[in-house]
Amino acid sequence: MKTMLLIAALSASVAARAAEPAKVPALPGPNPTAIVVIDQAALRAAPRGSAQQQVVLWQGDSLEVRGHRLDYLQVYDHRRERAGYVRASEVRILSLRTGDAAGLLAVVRFLRDTPGAEALGIAYAAAYLRAAPAQDIDAEAFDALGTMADRLARRASSKRRRADDAAIAAHLEVVAYYGVAMRSLERDGRVHVCYDGDAFRRVMALPADAQQKARAALALTREECIDPATTPFERASLDGWRADVLDRVPRADLPGYLKNRLRMRAAAVWSSLAFERVRRGEPATEAAARALQELTGVNRQELADDDLAAYSDAAVRVGAVRWAAEPVSARLATTGLAVKTAPGQPGETCIRLVDAKHGEKAPLLQRCTYGTVWTNSARANGTGTALTLAVQPLDAWREMWVFHRVGDDWTVDVVPPAGDAPEIGYVEFAGWVPGGRKLLAAREVRIGGRFSRTFEVLDLATLAIDKRADKPSSLSTFYRWQDPLWKGQTVSLR
Numbered sequence: 231m232k233t234m235l236l237i238a239a240l241s242a243s244v245a246a247r248a249a250e251p252a253k254v255p256a257l258p259g260p261n262p263t264a265i266v267v268i269d270q271a272a273l274r275a276a277p278r279g280s281a282q283q284q285v286v287l288w289q290g291d292s293l294e295v296r297g298h299r300l301d302y303l304q305v306y307d308h309r310r311e312r313a314g315y316v317r318a319s320e321v322r323i324l325s326l327r328t329g330d331a332a333g334l335l336a337v338v339r340f341l342r343d344t345p346g347a348e349a350l351g352i353a354y355a356a357a358y359l360r361a362a363p364a365q366d367i368d369a370e371a372f373d374a375l376g377t378m379a380d381r382l383a384r385r386a387s388s389k390r391r392r393a394d395d396a397a398i399a400a401h402l403e404v405v406a407y408y409g410v411a412m413r414s415l416e417r418d419g420r421v422h423v424c425y426d427g428d429a430f431r432r433v434m435a436l437p438a439d440a441q442q443k444a445r446a447a448l449a450l451t452r453e454e455c456i457d458p459a460t461t462p463f464e465r466a467s468l469d470g471w472r473a474d475v476l477d478r479v480p481r482a483d484l485p486g487y488l489k490n491r492l493r494m495r496a497a498a499v500w501s502s503l504a505f506e507r508v509r510r511g512e513p514a515t516e517a518a519a520r521a522l523q524e525l526t527g528v529n530r531q532e533l534a535d536d537d538l539a540a541y542s543d544a545a546v547r548v549g550a551v552r553w554a555a556e557p558v559s560a561r562l563a564t565t566g567l568a569v570k571t572a573p574g575q576p577g578e579t580c581i582r583l584v585d586a587k588h589g590e591k592a593p594l595l596q597r598c599t600y601g602t603v604w605t606n607s608a609r610a611n612g613t614g615t616a617l618t619l620a621v622q623p624l625d626a627w628r629e630m631w632v633f634h635r636v637g638d639d640w641t642v643d644v645v646p647p648a649g650d651a652p653e654i655g656y657v658e659f660a661g662w663v664p665g666g667r668k669l670l671a672a673r674e675v676r677i678g679g680r681f682s683r684t685f686e687v688l689d690l691a692t693l694a695i696d697k698r699a700d701k702p703s704s705l706s707t708f709y710r711w712q713d714p715l716w717k718g719q720t721v722s723l724r
Contacts, residue, residue, distance in 0.1 A: 264303060264321040265353050266291040269397055273314040277302035284314045290349030290404040295323060309407050324357050331362035342374040348382035349401040356408045369438035373445060376429035379410050380449045386423035415457055418653055424455035434475065443479045444488045450475055451495055466506040472499045486532030494544040497524035501547040504554045505625045508602050518554035525721060542681040546674045549721040550628040550656040553604035553620055556719060567610035567617050574598040583633050583640060595633060595640040611662040616690055618659040628656035630671065634690055643693050648675040661713035670708050672722045683722060
């Protein structure tokens with residue numbers, strides 16, 4: 231018996247169904263099949279507990295049954311090419327007859343949401359797909375298979391006890407035998423195991439209910455499963471595909487928490503698309519506006535505890551690119567202080583600080599950057615001694631550049647979202663404090679998987695933080711002098 235329940239049979243099933251009703255060919259050979267239902271079951275050389283152990287078996291392993299002696303089954307393990315004996319109580323003999331497919335599907339339904347039983351559930355799902363007539367196979371089996379594969383990948387990626395490592399590694403090998411492909415990606419100093427999503431793609435292609443399509447779309451568009459080595463051109467194409475997958479999910483009849491998850495994921499994807507379009511010199515207003523729309527559409531009352539981090543992640547990504555959704559204003563500050571941009575070296579944008587007396591040919595100061603310069607974010611103080619500007623060098627990463635006068639000279643300082651190994655974040659101007667010595671800033675950042683949001687009073691001379699709080703009302707200076715335009719546009723006050 232070759233690979234008994236290979237998920238290669240899935241393609242044959244779906245193709246047969248698309249053409250005409252046909253039954254998947256029966257397995258070669260007359261011998262029944264047994265599935266191991268516990269971890270660390272022993273395949274022994276003889277039907278005795280004292281006999282030599284040949285192999286350690288794990289839940290989901292499939293065995294060809296060739297006989298029965300005492301309370302043991304004589305079996306052959308095709309994956310390891312070993313024969314031996316296993317206790318009958320540690321396995322379940324499966325019937326792959328068409329009439330027994332419904333029973334196999336019932337077991338799949340039970341195991342689908344049972345943590346730790348993913349390998350066993352995938353084995354039963356493969357058995358069902360092998361036994362059921364092609365015309366009877368719908369999206370439910372693929373939804374269950376994908377859900378279990380994705381959960382196993384998440385378990386393999388999460389922090390866990392060392393004692394669990396062997397079991398998870400063994401389960402990954404078991405499901406690989408059934409054709410379930412996993413990828414290992416290194417991101418932020420950690421290895422993430424990701425399911426390749428084949429079953430979920432089938433769910434999206436088949437008639438399925440809204441919840442099945444929602445689960446499939448969310449699994450297929452996970453940010454952490456994008457290869458860090460993806461080129462910018464490939465990433466733009468991938469994000470376009472991710473947005474299309476999310477748009478294909480009907481939301482009307484979904485429960486509130488699923489609608490929120492789709493909105494948060496869509497907000498993150500559309501924010502990336504907006505940044506990518508700006509970098510290519512294409513219009514990005516529509517994409518940025520869509521990102522803001524999806525974020526503001528999240529119902530906070532229906533936000534599950536498990537989704538709080540995803541909500542913060544979406545907000546940071548949208549906040550970093552929100553200037554793409556704002557109109558470009560031709561209005562100059564009352565002081566006449568403004569910024570102009572011009573091309574520099576290939577890929578560079580040069581920023582020129584100008585005023586009523588110093589034009590682009592003789593600017594007060596010039597600095598060049600490879601980041602995206604949001605000229606519509608420029609804000610000058612009332613005395614004409616300082617100006618802030620948003621510059622975004624990376625997707626989901628936006629800095630605040632502060633141009634200010636020191637004596638008779640001008641200088642520019644860069645304020646990053648954070649300086650302690652941050653992952654994503656933004657910092658933005660929030661207002662000027664009268665007197666010309668202080669400014670207000672808001673920042674959101676993710677460091678080590680944890681999000682923080684602060685509102686700060688900065689010293690203009692050193693850009694050191696004088697005071698900070700987690701909400702504006704806790705700082706009298708911030709609450710009193712926050713900029714009305716910032717207050718109406720920022721996502722930090724969500």
